[in-house]
Amino acid sequence: MALEVCVKAAVGAPDVLGDCPFSQRVLLTLEEKSLPYKMHLINLSDKPKWFLDINPGGKVPVLKIDGKWVPDSDIIVSLLEKKYPEPSLKTPPKFASVGSKIMSTFVAFLTTKDASDGPLLHELDALENHLKSHDGPFIAGERVSAVDLSLAPKLYHLQVALGHFKSWSVPGSLTHVHNYMHALFSLHSFEKTKAEEKYVIAGWAPKVHF
Incomplete structure (x- = not known):
């Protein structure tokens, strides 16, 4: 079926x-x-x-x-x-929560007037440290897994929405995060399933009240 x-x-x-x-x-x-x-x-x-x-x-x-x-x-x-266990997308349990607070801190920063980017930067720093201390390019190593497929759309929204509404971007010093985002956004599956940037912006616009 x-x-x-x-x-x-x-x-x-x-x-x-x-x-x-x-x-x-x-x-x-x-x-x-x-x-x-x-x-x-x-x-x-x-x-x-x-x-x-x-x-x-x-x-x-x-x-x-x-x-x-x-x-x-x-x-x-x-x-x-x-x-459908093959190919496996299982993330090792010890890595399953990596980046889990990025979405909530991104949304709070985006939708709150005069909000600090501190909480979001804290989460991105944690992601940077994980990627720096583990072989990549993905969270669990060379193979993409479920945690990456959860984070990829959120990081894309972060990049597009914060760039548009707050002229904000991920600091250049977070080189491992930048490389990770590039690896995710270069996946054929990502290219095929992503929304156009203008529709990401249109989707967030009603939630940005400033």
């Missing part, structure tokens, strides 16, 4: 892939595992009835697997790893 996935459509362009980092995480997982799938673009400002019927919560992503619709990117990624 074919896999189907519902993901966010672009703001103002319902026929174009949108900017949801959690949707992209699922798409990245499907691509890295070379799994065929049918993608449904969901206009979150005008959700179709069939989508709300199968997913009353109305959030994306949602994956149809074994005939059932399953929400939540954490659950979806875990299910895909169990059902």
Whole structure:
């Protein structure tokens, strides 16, 4: 039975892939595992009835697997790893939480007027130190794993949104972070599943109140 996935459509362009980092995480997982799938673009400002019927919560992503619709990117990624274990995207448990606070500190800095970038820099410094002390180019070594596919969309949003709204960029001194971002953004799966920058900006614009 074919896999189907519902993901966010672009703001103002319902026929174009949108900017949801959690949707992209699922798409990245499907691509890295070379799994065929049918993608449904969901206009979150005008959700179709069939989508709300199968997913009353109305959030994306949602994956149809074994005939059932399953929400939540954490659950979806875990299910895909169990059902399709090869190629493995498992992250060693000791590395699973690397970078886990980058998204929350990025969002706080982006959406709060006069916010300090200190908490975000603290998290990026921690990522830099991890990458510096371990063989890369990815979190767990030479092979991309689930933690990378979770971080990649978040770092992309960070780069695009903070650059646009706050003229802020990752400090050049964080060379390992820059190299890591380049490695992630160069993946064929990432190129195929990323939203255009203008749609990332459009997606964040309503949340930036200054």
